[in-house]
Amino acid sequence: MGVVQATLEESAAKYKVSNCIDCGKCTWGCPVSRRAGDFSPRRVVEDYVGAGNLAGDRGLWECMTCGMCTQLCTSGVEFHEFVREVRPSLRRLISPETTHSDVFQIIQNVSSFSHVKPRTNNWVTVDLEIDPNSSTLLFVGCTPYFDVVFRHLRNDLLEIPRATVRLLNQMGIRPRLLEHERCCGHDAYWLGDVDTFDRLAKANIEAIRATGVDEVVTFCPECYAALKDLYPRFVGDLGFRVRSATAMIGEAVKSRRIMLRDSGKTMTYHDPCRLSRHSNIIQEPREILKGMGGLVEMPRSGSISACCGVSCWVNCGASAKEWQLDRLREARATGAQGLVTACPKCLVHFSCAMHEHSGQNQGEVVPVSDIHVLASGSIRGE
């Protein structure tokens, strides 16, 4: 009996050598790779390894930095952070294709000028308990600007900050607001516009520190990720805590500090990437929906949630809309009566997809709403 020589195929299978090259999970999960065009995280890396540079790859602007590739990678590649970090030099070769005639990039930039003093608290109504001496500050973000630009899509965007305050009030928190709040800079950071981000971050940190608050609360997942994760990358310890209003509300619903009425409806939840993959806030929003009746999950949810299709107001087009409609169909297929999200931008994107396509596809999609607004409308005793 001699040693049985394994065939080449057997050895390859035994030592799983093909895993080295045929993984491709990043590209499989990438929302941009699903669209027309040839973007693929894997190919970007292959080109880089081969040519040693990125040669002004336009595809790098199409990446939505949603982090799905990083989530799925078994080799620990943080591809979306790689994309972000090469964008400042990419900007010099080729610029991103912005949406809405660049209006949000302009607003962001103007908002960073020291001589401009934004006033975004136009949504405050008399029933909201705001306390100028509070140790908790609510950071509002760009929703008031979205309200102006997207009112034709939905006229209830300002209900989001209002609902957040109502829910915080239920928890005994009467937040204060910044007199002059600037854009958080999230988009500038992810688009490689480091100078604008730097100005915005510094101005906001300075303004928040000047109030002496212990904590900042945000309802926008991008403001949350910016304040919580990005600002400390530049200035280290902020001197205040950053919390997600959505997470706080979820915990309060779970511990019954906030009592919600059963709406009699079953909803499905779309995880915003900045809240789920980037910040690991996955369970808390689900507690809110469970507290209001039923929650049913879409196949792509939690840490492998599908992206809403557009990020940082760049690269929106027919294929992005198709991606969004596909997500709405996925929501409908769960049997849920509505799709709920926790991000003002996801909300705008899905509302746009519905609005633009309501003609032929009305029956296929589901109504979309914001989780804070929904919860606030269901506070027991209201």
Add this chain to the structure above:
Amino acid sequence: MSWKPKIVAFCCNWCAYAGADLAGISRRQYSPNIRILRVMCSGRVDPALILKCYEQGADGVMVLGCHPGDCHYLAGNEEAQKRVESVRELLGLLGIDDRRLLLEWVSASEGDRFARVTNDFVARIGELGPLGGGASDS
């Protein structure tokens, strides 16, 4: 006191721009502080374009089109009115005084009116001061 207001004037091709021409031909004096940008219709001036002017250092922006009912694309000036209204809201959020934005109608035969509207606006911006440096922006 060497500051001079920088003002952008979007003029529609068919009325306001022709009005500016007439003002020139008739030797009406108007302020040299405006930079005229000819557009086919006032309705073409989208909110981002207006905001871009302030971003790039303008102290004031004028949008000048045909009188209501006279737009050569039927209702472009009505569109301009809506757009200017939303820019006013955005300016409010950014803390920029919305008196820095003017929408007016000037016909091709109104050279005098063009000069008057322009001079009045330049004077207004002169009073408001430079964007950001003026007391009116909060």
